[in-house]
Amino acid sequence: SSEYVYYFQLPSGIIYRTNSNGTSDPEQITTSSPDKMSDPGYKITVYDKKRIAILNKSGDLYINNVGEKNSYFKNLASGIYEIQFSDDGKKMLFYSDWEISVYFTRDWDVQPWRSEDERKEIVRFSEKIENVQWAKKYEHVIFNVGKKIKITEIDNRSQNNISDIMNLDNEKIKLVCDFGEDKIYFMNKNGEESNLYSISFPEIEGILF
Numbered sequence: 001s002s003e004y005v006y007y008f009q010l011p012s013g014i015i016y017r018t019n020s021n022g023t024s025d026p027e028q029i030t031t032s033s034p035d036k037m038s039d040p041g042y043k044i045t046v047y048d049k050k051r052i053a054i055l056n057k058s059g060d061l062y063i064n065n066v067g068e069k070n071s072y073f074k075n076l077a078s079g080i081y082e083i084q085f086s087d088d089g090k091k092m093l094f095y096s097d098w099e100i101s102v103y104f105t106r107d108w109d110v111q112p113w114r115s116e117d118e119r120k121e122i123v124r125f126s127e128k129i130e131n132v133q134w135a136k137k138y139e140h141v142i143f144n145v146g147k148k149i150k151i152t153e154i155d156n157r158s159q160n161n162i163s164d165i166m167n168l169d170n171e172k173i174k175l176v177c178d179f180g181e182d183k184i185y186f187m188n189k190n191g192e193e194s195n196l197y198s199i200s201f202p203e204i205e206g207i208l209f
Contacts, residue, residue: 001046008042008054015044015052015064034062035075047089051105055080061094065105067116076103076119086138091154093141095132099124100141102154112155123152123162131175142184144173149186166199177201 004017006029013033016026029049034042034056041057050066061080065072076094083094090106100122108114123129125145132143135151142151142165149165165184172194174187183198 001048004049006044006046006052008044010040015054017049030064030073032073034060045083045085047085047092047105051085051089051092053083053085053092053094055083059096063092063103063105065117068106069116072117077101082132084134086134088138091138093132093134095129095143097128098126100129100132100143100152120154122154131173133175133177135177136179136182142175142177144175146171147173149173149175149184165201 003020005020005022006015006017008015014031015029017029018024018026029052034054039056039058039060043055045053045055052064054062054064059079059081060075061077061083063072063074063076077096079096080094081096083092085092090104090108092103092105094101094103102120102122104114104116104118104120107116114120122141127145130144132141134140135142139155140151140153142149144150147168147170149168150162151165152162155161168186168188170189172187172189176185177183178185182200184201185196185198187194188197189195
């Protein structure tokens with residue numbers, strides 16, 4: 001983070017942090033270790049010291065969430081590829097090859113109501129899901145399935161509101177959202193040549209928002 005370096009110490013499996021210039025004594029953040037410590041390859045994603053996600057190379061995802069009601073340190077899911085916190089730290093996006101889910105670290109006091117420590121499955125496909133990332137307002141998720149770039153709401157109380165943004169020429173898509181420029185950048189292959197493109201998003205004001 002901007003002020004601290006977080007690290008995962010083996011074999012104990014405890015997370016510590018120290019200031020970025022290394023002049024402070026290490027501060028212990030967790031008091032226990034994840035299960036399945038036989039896999040030593042862990043990646044730590046930190047929002048703050050109260051909200052830390054731990055993902056090992058086997059795809060086991062753990063959450064260390066010191067909430068406002070209780071504290072939670074548990075195995076959240078398996079087969080996970082990557083995670084992303086929202087800008088306010090109240091939501092955490094995570095996904096496998098086939099499924100996108102969201103975990104809520106704090107209560108959400110406006111419609112739709114969400115509860116601390118709640119997990120919600122957003123979408124599931126029989127085809128592989130790739131390039132999963134938050135849209136600008138952190139209430140939608142952008143991803144691709146095959147040749148199609150898609151967007152979905154995380155509020156799926158009535159139905160999964162999924163829309164196609166565009167259909168590309170091939171399935172080898174690299175996709176990045178740039179919130180600052182309100183653009184989506186993507187690679188698309190034309191014959192043997194791969195080119196970088198961008199579109200303004202949303203293309204039509206009000207789409208899904």
